[in-house]
Amino acid sequence: MSKYCGIMIPIDDDVPRRVLAIYAHPDDCEVACGGTIASWKRQGAHVEVAVLTSGDKGTSDDQLDSRSLVQHRKAEMERSSEILCINYRHFFDLPDGSLSAGDVELETLVVSLLRRVRPDTVVCPDPSALFFGQRYINHRDHRVVGELVVDACSFGACLPKYFPELGVAHQVDTLFLSASLDPDTGIDISDTLDQKIEALKAHKSQLGNSFEWVQESVEARARHAGTQVGVKYAELFRKFYFG
Numbered sequence: 493m494s495k496y497c498g499i500m501i502p503i504d505d506d507v508p509r510r511v512l513a514i515y516a517h518p519d520d521c522e523v524a525c526g527g528t529i530a531s532w533k534r535q536g537a538h539v540e541v542a543v544l545t546s547g548d549k550g551t552s553d554d555q556l557d558s559r560s561l562v563q564h565r566k567a568e569m570e571r572s573s574e575i576l577c578i579n580y581r582h583f584f585d586l587p588d589g590s591l592s593a594g595d596v597e598l599e600t601l602v603v604s605l606l607r608r609v610r611p612d613t614v615v616c617p618d619p620s621a622l623f624f625g626q627r628y629i630n631h632r633d634h635r636v637v638g639e640l641v642v643d644a645c646s647f648g649a650c651l652p653k654y655f656p657e658l659g660v661a662h663q664v665d666t667l668f669l670s671a672s673l674d675p676d677t678g679i680d681i682s683d684t685l686d687q688k689i690e691a692l693k694a695h696k697s698q699l700g701n702s703f704e705w706v707q708e709s710v711e712a713r714a715r716h717a718g719t720q721v722g723v724k725y726a727e728l729f730r731k732f733y734f735g
């Protein structure tokens with residue numbers, strides 16, 4: 493329930509047919525929407541996930557070799573994909589921190605992906621989210637991916653005069669923006685929270701020995717989101733319809 497006016501955020505129980513989730517780093521999708529895509533999969537959706545970077549800088553250990561870190565992270569993604577029953581995961585292996593807005597190669601990559609996969613529903617980070625309270629500043633890679641995907645869904649991929657060399661234009665129906673400061677839609681993940689936590693635990697390189705902390709913090713966040721939509725556990729999004 494909203495802390496301001498008592499209005500519940502509505503729950504969305506529509507099941508998409510074909511989903512593409514596009515994120516920057518190897519574990520971003522699991523953190524942002526792991527319960528949602530597991531739930532959609534259980535209800536018959538086809539789900540593909542694209543990860544733009546290799547995760548080569550995702551460590552605080554300066555002695556750790558980047559190449560072996562990347563290998564570990566790829567194996568972790570494969571294990572996590574099995575847990576979430578993801579149909580296909582696209583890897584692009586760009587360096588962490590290298591994503592920037594207005595990069596034509598990146599625009600090309602995202603438009604090409606959308607026109608090949610042809611999803612009805614896309615999930616990505618909310619590009620407008622920068623500060624989360626006083627403790628977390630949203631990584632630039634997340635914001636850039638969100639902006640690239642929003643632009644591609646609103647004109648780059650759906651209008652044929654943009655990138656005519658990249659195949660037949662494709663109109664996405666619905667966009668779900670995760671980690672939004674202004675969520676307006678909830679997805680019930682009460683049946684898939686355990687699957688989300690197990691998938692996150694597959695990303696061992698990011699956890700160290702903090703397995704219990706992951707369990708507790710992910711559950712607490714999902715429970716708090718659940719109170720805003722009236723279910724036990726939820727993930728929240730800002731939703732946008734095209735057409």
Ligand SMILES: [Zn+2]
Pocket residue numbers: 516517520631634
């Ligand atoms: Zn990330």
